[in-house]
Amino acid sequence: MEALHIEPSEDTPKIYFEPEVELYVIEGKSLPENAIDFYKPVFDWANNFFNSDDAPTNFVLNFKLDYFNTASSKQIAKLFRIIENSPVSENVLIKWYYDKDDTDMLKSGTRYSKLIKLRFEFPINED
Amino acid sequence: MSGDPLKKEKLGFVFKLFKAMQKDNLNYIYRGVFTSNITDNILALAESNLVKKEDPRALKRKVYNVMVEGLQNITKHQADIDDDVENNNGVFVLKKENFKYFITTGNLIENDNISGLTAQIEQVNSLNADELKAYHRQVLVDGKISSKGGAGLGLIDMARKSGNKLLYAFEKVDEKYSYFYLHSEIPTTSSGTSIISTKNPGTIKYISALHKMLNEENVLIIFNSYFNQDSLMNLLSIIEKQMVEKLSMKKRIYNTMVEMFQNIIQHGDDYKQTSEGKAGLFYISETDEEYLLNTGNYIRNTKIPVLSGKLEHINSLDEEELDEFYNTRLLDFGIDTAKEAGLGIIDIRLKTDGKLEFNFIAVDDTYSFYTLRAKISKN
Numbered sequence: 001m002e003a004l005h006i007e008p009s010e011d012t013p014k015i016y017f018e019p020e021v022e023l024y025v026i027e028g029k030s031l032p033e034n035a036i037d038f039y040k041p042v043f044d045w046a047n048n049f050f051n052s053d054d055a056p057t058n059f060v061l062n063f064k065l066d067y068f069n070t071a072s073s074k075q076i077a078k079l080f081r082i083i084e085n086s087p088v089s090e091n092v093l094i095k096w097y098y099d100k101d102d103t104d105m106l107k108s109g110t111r112y113s114k115l116i117k118l119r120f121e122f123p124i125n126e127d
Numbered sequence: 128m129s130g131d132p133l134k135k136e137k138l139g140f141v142f143k144l145f146k147a148m149q150k151d152n153l154n155y156i157y158r159g160v161f162t163s164n165i166t167d168n169i170l171a172l173a174e175s176n177l178v179k180k181e182d183p184r185a186l187k188r189k190v191y192n193v194m195v196e197g198l199q200n201i202t203k204h205q206a207d208i209d210d211d212v213e214n215n216n217g218v219f220v221l222k223k224e225n226f227k228y229f230i231t232t233g234n235l236i237e238n239d240n241i242s243g244l245t246a247q248i249e250q251v252n253s254l255n256a257d258e259l260k261a262y263h264r265q266v267l268v269d270g271k272i273s274s275k276g277g278a279g280l281g282l283i284d285m286a287r288k289s290g291n292k293l294l295y296a297f298e299k300v301d302e303k304y305s306y307f308y309l310h311s312e313i314p315t316t317s318s319g320t321s322i323i324s325t326k327n328p329g330t331i332k333y334i335s336a337l338h339k340m341l342n343e344e345n346v347l348i349i350f351n352s353y354f355n356q357d358s359l360m361n362l363l364s365i366i367e368k369q370m371v372e373k374l375s376m377k378k379r380i381y382n383t384m385v386e387m388f389q390n391i392i393q394h395g396d397d398y399k400q401t402s403e404g405k406a407g408l409f410y411i412s413e414t415d416e417e418y419l420l421n422t423g424n425y426i427r428n429t430k431i432p433v434l435s436g437k438l439e440h441i442n443s444l445d446e447e448e449l450d451e452f453y454n455t456r457l458l459d460f461g462i463d464t465a466k467e468a469g470l471g472i473i474d475i476r477l478k479t480d481g482k483l484e485f486n487f488i489a490v491d492d493t494y495s496f497y498t499l500r501a502k503i504s505k506n
Contacts, residue, residue, distance in 0.1 A: 010360050011356065011360055031359075031360075031363075031385050031389075032356075033356045033389060033392060033393075033465075034465045035465075035468070036463070036464070036465050037465065066378075067378065067381060067382060067385070069382075069385050069386065069389060070386060070468050070470035070471050070473075070474045071389065071468045071470075073457065073468070073470060073474075074457060074460075074463055074468040074470065077457050077458060078460065078463075081458075081460075099374060101373065101374050101375040102374065102375055102378055103375060104375070104378060104379060104382070104478060105378075111450075111453075111454065111457075114454075115454055115457065115458060
């Protein structure tokens, strides 16, 4: 299974999808002008990964975003859709992290959990 | 469109400010308390965004140095003022015009210090470049410290690095305090010798009037520049570091700014057809109850009916309806281009308090100036 690593920039998050250690994290800020371009490789990876014969039976996707713009929120919805429509959707858990006081971030997460048929958890960031 | 004539008047302020700043080419204004954090951020912003990339390195260094001295001047004086004094808000203005940079600072000082300060500046202004150099050395060696603790070195440095006379003015506030405005000009010509000051009392007068206006409206930060992703990221880093609010409030302001800016980047129009982005104005002001985030930019008149319809519609929805609308749009992958996710304005309305205020001021047959204001309650 292939890994996907994208280094963070000032306005895009770090993507660390590493099957070898079974760690999948999206972390930081996601505010690009053109979110479609940025998330394209993520969709390509997800389409391959979740629809392959050796897709994992247990998969945790960690979202640790500080900020994201509405352009990104649509791309995140798209990513969730890809996973939702894959044969292994029941094996997937989305961990949506938020800062204790950041009710907007929690709200965004619960929004997705209501719209997308995937399991969600909402851990609080520890600091 | 906002209906209320009073509100219209207020939004007119944005355009007035924008026009005034355009006319005078003011690029960046910060008004408020100057902490070392804020000072660092202003310098970083200047380095990355305000000072043009194509400028010669020596010029950039000069601008930077004069800014450092000017900002330190503000923080030094600021510390002397009693805590309970209202309007102890300094102002920092950077403008660029015809290959010249203008840096103006304004801050409160005690009236008792006016004569000493005047003498110091006049002394500095009376010297030519060589004399300034000698004076600089002498002050360093003698360590003749002024009552302000700065040995006047800052003023000497500003004069030396700008290669120009310092302009200044005092604006009386009350029996005890005045605003002290200090203005320096840095020309691109590097002849090495002192250039005779172009006497620009208009600018300093203008800035003190502007400062008054900003005090009345309680404006914290104004950014008059081109709207592009770079300028957004720079402003965000300032906001992120200098706002003292609690995290959730800060994030709200941050998020709203992102959406307002990117909305302009995508949908605003370029009145002057420049390659740098769309000219516009962004400012944050404050009341006891709320922060007001304001943008102003040009749009084509032909876009107004659709845009105002959209804004009216979003304003007419209650929270539940807004949520529903957001959900529908979020999963509507038919609206999904690099320019448009269809969520920005809904998100701004959801994350801020009360209705959005907007206005269109006709500029000519093709363009209008579009202002948008979002409010974020402090509770």
